[in-house]
Amino acid sequence: MWRRLVRDRLLWLFLLPGLAYFLIFHLGAALGMGIAFTDYWPGGGIGEASWTGPGTFGRMFGDPDFWHAVLNTLEISLLQLVFFFPVPLALALLLHSLTSTTVKRFVQNVVYLPHFISWVIVVAVFQQILGGAGVLNGFLADNGMHTIDIIGNPDAFKPLLVAQIIWKDSGWGTIIFLAALSQVDDTLYEASVVDGAGPWRRFWHVTLPSIRPVIVLLLVMRLGEILSVGFEQVLLQRDAVGPAAGEILDTFVYYKGIVGGDFPYAAAAGIFKGLVGAVLVYAANKIAHRLGEQGVYR
Amino acid sequence: MSRPAWSEKPGPVTVTAKAVALTVICLLVTVPFLVVVATSLASPEEVTANGGWVLWPQHPTLDAYREIFQGGQVTRAIGVSAGITIVGTAASLTATTLLAYALSRPQLVGGRKIMLGILFTFLFPPGMIPAFLVVKELGLLDSYAALIAPVLVNVFNLVIIRGFIQGLPAELFEAARLDGASEWKVLRHVVVPLSKAVLAVVGLFYAVSYWNAWFHASIYMSDAKWPVQQLLRTYIISGAQLADPSASEAGMVSAPETVRMAVLVIAIIPIVVIYPFVQRYFVKGVLTGAVKS
Known part of the structure; x- marks a missing residue:
């Protein structure tokens, strides 16, 4: 044992910076969750805080603002699932059906690009296009139509979030579907054509079943992240619509802790999110296995 | 990639629909960037006159930069x-x-x-x-x-x-x-x-x-x-x-x-x-x- 450690000393040296990072910023931070059970306040050090037990969780579960944030998060998650999730699949099917490699490459390069643009810029660009003085309303006003109030309108907030994520990540999301589509066994198509199947029947009976494992895998992963709905995206725009429409669990943690200084409460909300996420990944994976799919892990 | 032998040639309606869809998608991605770039190159007066943005600056200038x-x-x-x-x-x-x-x-x-x-x-x-x-x-x-x-x-x-x-x-x-x-x-x-x-x-x-x-x-x-x-x-x-x-x-x-x-x-x-x-x-x-x- 000792000799192997000495023999591999250079490897351990290689390991050091990365391992130190994970120990400090992941394991160390995991220990930091403990402040949810203390009366820590930002002015004092960690040593000055004393244990209070799980009382903070009781306060959290009795707080209507907390449940409101959870509800908003779930609502946005559901909207994303219904309106965003199928878009990359549809786009991938469209791209896959193209016979010209040049056109396909060109469109791919265009639609992947927004993925690399920061949320700050995406939100700024959306304001420029859809805002009160933006392109859309300028066009509507010039043509004698009613302008529409999108940016800063609490009722339009959640659809706006979904529209932004469709714009930013639909193209990027096609990558995994395109890979799955290219793996579909060509002889299955040939056989189904021989049996007289048209394009629709081929889609239902060959394409869809062939890429089902990938769809299930992505759904399982999405379910595990049901309480994560794009923290940066929402934080950038929450103030414009107020907490009633715009507060999600992550921004709740941010405003309670970083802004409000109630670190134990914010940490408790963070723990809640982590636990629910872990349970959901586990449950979703179980469901996937029941359905006879691979899921995320075995 | 050419068309696989088993696939029928799509009709003119399908081809047109696909072309339109792809064009619209590409425009949806690129036009917002064009508006931002064009506005940055326009004169402040032109932008104000046009209501906050331009699609094509009349007198391009690098003043903003x-x-x-x-x-x-x-x-x-x-x-x-x-x-x-x-x-x-x-x-x-x-x-x-x-x-x-x-x-x-x-x-x-x-x-x-x-x-x-x-x-x-x-x-x-x-x-x-x-x-x-x-x-x-x-x-x-x-x-x-x-x-x-x-x-x-x-x-x-x-x-x-x-x-x-x-x-x-x-x-x-x-x-x-x-x-x-x-x-x-x-x-x-x-x-x-x-x-x-x-x-x-x-x-x-x-x-x-x-x-x-x-x-x-x-x-x-x-x-x-x-x-x-x-x-x-x-x-x-x-x-x-x-x-x-x-x-x-x-x-x-x-x-x-x-x-x-x-x-x-x-x-x-x-x-x-x-x-x-x-x-x-x-x-x-x-x-x-x-x-x-």
């Missing part, structure tokens, strides 16, 4: 962003490669357990408040290290590089060992030259994420040390005023729309410039990562 690079807040923020991106990418790429190489060697005692532990942290991130506390307790608040150290290694990038190294033929390592090469020599002279493409992609992934980051700067840094994305956030999205050195009597002036759009363009340019270099590789990179995890 000159104003940005006069040495005010924006110039400094661009410098901060560039510095963080360069130093951060170098640090992250080095730490990730060293870690990935060590964890790819089968003889490392406990290597598998360490890798599992790291994957576990990926499934259960500690959250914002504990991460903030660690940075605070380490005394990193308001130091540039706070923008790099807490995001030094990305698990996804680690999995990509490790997967690639594991895919290299075992004989290479065997031959190097027989030659008496140290692990450092193997990494430096065998692995790195063979992994150039994947290292380039991961490096560019890191560079993009450092360039695009703003949240950590907003909670860890005082405004004199803000990167350009955080500056953009406060004065374009939240509508704050930009400190302008040329308007010293007034102190603060509301930046004209053209200047705001010019800052946007400056923040987008590095991404658009490196994009053609990455896009050849990233599909492969993403898929390796997806398959492995």
Whole structure:
């Protein structure tokens, strides 16, 4: 044992910076969750805080603002699932059906690009296009139509979030579907054509079943992240619509802790999110296995 | 790719529908960028007359860009962003490669357990408040290290590089060992030259994420040390005023729309410039990562 450690000393040296990072910023931070059970306040050090037990969780579960944030998060998650999730699949099917490699490459390069643009810029660009003085309303006003109030309108907030994520990540999301589509066994198509199947029947009976494992895998992963709905995206725009429409669990943690200084409460909300996420990944994976799919892990 | 033999030729309606759909999709992505670039190049009067934006400037001018690079807040923020991106990418790429190489060697005692532990942290991130506390307790608040150290290694990038190294033929390592090469020599002279493409992609992934980051700067840094994305956030999205050195009597002036759009363009340019270099590789990179995890 000792000799192997000495023999591999250079490897351990290689390991050091990365391992130190994970120990400090992941394991160390995991220990930091403990402040949810203390009366820590930002002015004092960690040593000055004393244990209070799980009382903070009781306060959290009795707080209507907390449940409101959870509800908003779930609502946005559901909207994303219904309106965003199928878009990359549809786009991938469209791209896959193209016979010209040049056109396909060109469109791919265009639609992947927004993925690399920061949320700050995406939100700024959306304001420029859809805002009160933006392109859309300028066009509507010039043509004698009613302008529409999108940016800063609490009722339009959640659809706006979904529209932004469709714009930013639909193209990027096609990558995994395109890979799955290219793996579909060509002889299955040939056989189904021989049996007289048209394009629709081929889609239902060959394409869809062939890429089902990938769809299930992505759904399982999405379910595990049901309480994560794009923290940066929402934080950038929450103030414009107020907490009633715009507060999600992550921004709740941010405003309670970083802004409000109630670190134990914010940490408790963070723990809640982590636990629910872990349970959901586990449950979703179980469901996937029941359905006879691979899921995320075995 | 030509049409497979079993597929029927699509009718004119299908072809037209597809062409229209693809054109609309491409326009939806590109037109917003064009509006931003065009507005940044127009004169402030033209922008005001047109109601806040233009699609094609009548008298293109670089005034907005000159104003940005006069040495005010924006110039400094661009410098901060560039510095963080360069130093951060170098640090992250080095730490990730060293870690990935060590964890790819089968003889490392406990290597598998360490890798599992790291994957576990990926499934259960500690959250914002504990991460903030660690940075605070380490005394990193308001130091540039706070923008790099807490995001030094990305698990996804680690999995990509490790997967690639594991895919290299075992004989290479065997031959190097027989030659008496140290692990450092193997990494430096065998692995790195063979992994150039994947290292380039991961490096560019890191560079993009450092360039695009703003949240950590907003909670860890005082405004004199803000990167350009955080500056953009406060004065374009939240509508704050930009400190302008040329308007010293007034102190603060509301930046004209053209200047705001010019800052946007400056923040987008590095991404658009490196994009053609990455896009050849990233599909492969993403898929390796997806398959492995």
